[in-house]
Amino acid sequence: MDLSNKKCKPYEGGVTPLNDEEIAEYRKHIRDDWKVIENRKILKEYLFVNYRHSMDFINKVANIAEEEGHHPVMHVFYGKVVIELWTQAIDGLAENDFIMAFKIDVL
Amino acid sequence: MDLSNKKCKPYEGGVTPLNDEEIAEYRKHIRDDWKVIENRKILKEYLFVNYRHSMDFINKVANIAEEEGHHPVMHVFYGKVVIELWTQAIDGLAENDFIMAFKIDVL
Numbered sequence A, B: 001m002d003l004s005n006k007k008c009k010p011y012e013g014g015v016t017p018l019n020d021e022e023i024a025e026y027r028k029h030i031r032d033d034w035k036v037i038e039n040r041k042i043l044k045e046y047l048f049v050n051y052r053h054s055m056d057f058i059n060k061v062a063n064i065a066e067e068e069g070h071h072p073v074m075h076v077f078y079g080k081v082v083i084e085l086w087t088q089a090i091d092g093l094a095e096n097d098f099i100m101a102f103k104i105d106v107l
Helices: A020-027 A051-068 A095-105 B020-027 B051-068 B095-105
Strands: A035-037 A041-047 A073-076 A080-085 B035-037 B041-047 B073-076 B080-085
Touching (some): A041 A095, A051 A073, A051 A095, A051 B051, B020 B095, B041 B095, B051 B073, B051 B080, B080 B095
Antiparallel strands (some): A035 A041, A073 A080
């Protein structure tokens, strides 16, 4: 599995959320500081020296989100950004979430 | 009280959080869809048609935050932004928070 070459796919219905085993497999392909929350979402904290740096980061994430058509929830603090990824249409995790996580980490 | 002409002041110590009465007074000078949470923070939800519009908004808020030296926590969803204001140094509300709320509302 090489997430770097993948693009997020538009949701077309009939997709089920990744199961525990699949999540564990995808998990290996992103950095290990992503937390898996109840096998329904993934979350990561990024630390920055100030607000401007936090803002620069989330603008880059937003650009990827627009390119990929998959939009994380972002929490912006003075020197910290928390990124949350899940797939709303299935209320769980899909490949798209791991593709986004991978692309955010190589920013 | 005219918040539009005020600027946020740097914290210089010895400041106590606004009390209930003072909060009620400041509250009158910002739009009434700001929620006061336990008299310790104020919070408002802004709705947008898409992520790009949410991002445009938070970038404008971040510019004001940098100008004023007072930085809200911002939660960014696809079509919604939640802004939270409080003054960390006093773990409560200060005039700065209401000045920021006022300035965000007139963006």
